[in-house]
Amino acid sequence: MRSYPATVSSLIHHCTFSVLRRTLSLRSPATVTTPMANGSTTATEDSLRRALADKQSTIDARGSAIRQLKSSGASKSEIDEAVKALNNLKLEKTSIENQLKASISGDSGTSRDAFRQAVVNTLERRLFYIPSFKIYRGVAGLYDYGPPGCAVKSNVLAFWRQHFVLEEDMLEVDCPCVTPEVVLKASGHVDKFTDLMVKDEKTGNCYRADHLLKDYCKDKLENDLAMSADKAAELKHVLAVLDDLSGEQLGAKIKEYGIVAPDTKNPLSDPYPFNLMFQTQIGPSGASTGYMRPETAQGIFVNFKDLYYYNGNKLPFAAAQIGQAFRNEISPRQGLLRVREFTLAEIEHFVDPDDKSHPKYSEVKDLKFLMFPRDEQMSGQSAKVLCLGEAVSKGIVNNQTLAYFIGRVYLFLTRLGIDEKRLRFRQHLPNEMAHYAADCWDAEIESSYGWIECVGIADRSAYDLRAHTDKSNVALVAQEKFAAPKEVEKLVITPSKKELGLAFKGSQKMVAEALEAMDEKEAMDMKAALETKGEVQFEVCTLEKTVAIKKNMVSISKEIKKEHQRTFTPSVIEPSFGIGRIIYCLYEHSFYMRPSKAGDEQLNVFRFPPLVAPIKCTVFPLVQNQQYEEVAKQISRSLTAAGISNKKDITGTSIGKRYARTDELGVPFAVTVDSTSSVTIRERDSKDQIRVNVDEVAAVIKDVSEGRCKWNDILQKYPAHTSASADE
Incomplete structure (x- = not known):
């Protein structure tokens, strides 16, 4: 699964950083425990906050009245009566505060914390997992699996292989953890695999900016019971849009709310991007830069040509890989849910972009489970039970192959022991979607930390193979041979290197590549705009800006050509599994306590x-x-x-x-x-x-x-x- 850092919105929504949306999701679990994903506050909480504010106003007024009685020399009995009435009002206020606390925390308050602590204590005491290098006080974000933990992990992975690799006849590969820089440059990780960080201006301690803002908002909502309903709604909205805030917006909120370093209370720097990959050198000279891979998928993409040949030059086919991935988290927390080294199990299912049907779709189409489509999220509704086939027929899920893997993921997780009532499939919102992605869903499991994204299932179109084709100059394509030659209407985009060079100088190549990469609709829309206006604004994601394209800079046309075969870049349907996260949620879903015989x-x-x-x-x-x-x-x-x-x-x-x-x-x-x-x-x-x-x-x-x-x-x-x- 990949990429879901809570980072700069403009980077998330555009360009190569989007390649990370699938990978990073394993890093940044959603922790909103309410279905009100648009940030709206509940009606009950709203009314309780208003009642609390009204009660406080009444108490203040009664307090002033008592002071006036005392200053005017009123009788003791009259003052005692007024004080008694004031105390009754304070008791009523306390009752409202308790109701408000219950409304805010629900099941996620101290009972959740106590349950989590009981689970973690048992896991560590029985050596399911422990902090790594414990005798040296450990390193945050690194954990060792003990004997029972290793056995559980081995069993989960064995079932994953059986359920996916064997059942779907996938091609399993095992690629190195050390990856050359050029590979991760092509994928976008070198430039864009970032989280926003702030520093303590006096000590230099580092913190994730979005974590500090999230902690502040949650703390205020849970503990500031005198907060107005409008302010509570504002903070809930901030939590809902947190992943979409730019660096400037995050910094502005941190300053607006007076957020300081949690340990020292010192002021914080402005947020700035921090690359999460561990850098290393390949070879003794230090001339070849490499990185510990942040995901396993790139090894599959760069081997596509050989895997396609091994499969008899036939589509569709899937390749799978289980392996370690590494991310240099700024501030690891939440135990096994956010770590610096972890196990991913990823599938890249290559399919003809013009035919995304699946021969085994009928085996899953009647499954019913909790789904959270984007329309329900944006309108403030809750997740609801849907039939998978109905979701496809209504266009909620983009295609059969994507739906097939959603269904298979559901069966995998529930057979492992995940409670189906605490499992949902949430569709990415528009601001979360990569610009090239056709559709994306996350399998989220509810734990004591809230809803945790554990599996990402994405239709990534042809982005990855095209990116590596462009960088390596090796065509990662597939062919479909025709029984007889066909006359095919082809889109022809011809940038004018001379005009682009004059206008954009050193950026000419990136602008030309972006123009050539346009799909048919985008290209024909540009052609129409150029013919009517003579100029059009065009977003070049590799430059992270919009440029003005004039009529003389590009020629766009359609030509009829006779072809004996069709050459195309396959689309990729990608299920990506965070094994550590799944295992931790399994621990919580499996844990319970019962009295001994003696009681x-x-x-x-x-x-x-x-x-x-x-x-x-x-x-x-x-x-x-x-x-x-x-x-x-x-x-x-x-x-x-x-x-x-x-x-x-x-x-x-x-x-x-x-x-x-x-x-x-x-x-x-x-x-x-x-x-x-x-x-x-x-x-x-x-x-x-x-x-x-x-x-x-x-x-x-x-x-x-x-x-x-x-x-x-x-x-x-x-x-x-x-x-x-x-x-x-």
């Missing part, structure tokens, strides 16, 4: 589906007994031979404590050896137990772990087992 403590449980659970099964003897331990080893060997990850526990602690330990790791099944012929199998969430012969254990666990049958089917087949030790 004196809450036990942590991860309800991972067997598909992704780090360990599928634990095996332990009920008591320390040589015979039982031998049976446990036998069962463990049979599980391993069947490809089922398992762990033996012969510590001798109580069975309840051993169950609790494995539940906290998300292990779905536990085998307890209490005889030499048959054993019990316990299911984690229901705590139901069945009796199974020793030689059948591996087959039963394998069937239910790999989805061949459900636990309820197993319950019908094998006798139930009840025991006081079954509970914690």
Whole structure:
């Protein structure tokens, strides 16, 4: 997925920075927890703020009246009565404040913070992940995956390969993390892969400008209960348009609100762009500049010609890559959601731009799930359940292939264990869309941080292949051979190098390239404007400005030519997955607490589906007994031979404590050896137990772990087992 930094609007909306909109989305998760994406305030909050303001005015007036009573020598009983009435008003004000706090925070207040802390504490204590280089106080934005975290990640990626690479017959590649500068120059990353940064003018500490403004607005909305409804609406609007503010606008807001460095309270510099890539040198001379890749997709694009040949020169086809990506975040936070090194899984599906149908579209078109089209966002509505096929037929989703991958992403995430009620597909707003993109959707998962963009699914047209064709002078194109020669009307754009050189001097080449890159509609509109006006304003994205094109600078016409084949640049449908973000949201969606058997403590449980659970099964003897331990080893060997990850526990602690330990790791099944012929199998969430012969254990666990049958089917087949030790 790529690019979604909250940076300069003019850069986002134009030119090569747009290449990053797909990549950066993994960096900058949306955290708005209200569906009021246009920044409007809710009616309830509005009325409560007005009521609070009115109550405060009444309190002020009563306070003045009491002071007048005292100065005029009123009786004590009269003053006491007035003070009592004032205190009642203050109690009413407190009640309104509490209602307002509840309205503002909803589920995202302290309960969310407490839940998140419980999840993170459990994850770090059980070594799912920990801060990297911990004994040296760590480095922000870098994390290590421990044994269970590695297992979960490995299982997620294995399912991703099965669900996408194998199912769609994709071509998987593995490209270097170190990328030459010329590649990232062509893609636009060298010039435009930026976030806006401000510095503490005294200490030099750096902060992301949009983060400071967002934190200020959220803090005021949650804590300044005396704020007027108009001011609250203003701050909500700022939050809604934050990603679209230019550097100048961000700086103006920071000054207007008096925002200072959070640590020192020192004044801040004006915002300026900071490139997020890690730069390095290739070779000992230092003459060849490279970067740690900020995404994996460029390796696929530059290999298109060879991959196309490998695929028999046929379209459509998809290439996929899983690998590490690197972004030098200004101020990493939110744990695994914003890091400096992370795993991406990306697909580039190459398709004929004139035919974006998909042969397997019928398999997903009847799916129904939460979708958030741009019209609903802009009108202040909420996400709603839509049928995917209906969304395509109404033109909400641009084409079948894009819709097919949206449907496949939905199935992938929900089968991993993401709660479908907290998963939505949000369409990019016009200000988020790259100028060349046909349509873009983000799979957003709700967590304690709000709605987090975890997968980007974009129709990027032919931008990437054209950019590398222009830079490398190697044609990254496809051909369609005709059965018989065809007469084809061709658009011919011929810039006048002489006239462009006189007008634009050193910028001549970029203007000429921009003219030649126009599509048919844009070119014919220019032709008509030049014929009527003699001059037209033309935006050159590589120059980041608009220039005046005169009639003598370019010739635009259509010619009839006879062709034996059609040569074209394929369009790209790109699903891009932030694996770390998906895994963190999976942790939150899987976590819950239940009381112990004694009821004196809450036990942590991860309800991972067997598909992704780090360990599928634990095996332990009920008591320390040589015979039982031998049976446990036998069962463990049979599980391993069947490809089922398992762990033996012969510590001798109580069975309840051993169950609790494995539940906290998300292990779905536990085998307890209490005889030499048959054993019990316990299911984690229901705590139901069945009796199974020793030689059948591996087959039963394998069937239910790999989805061949459900636990309820197993319950019908094998006798139930009840025991006081079954509970914690």
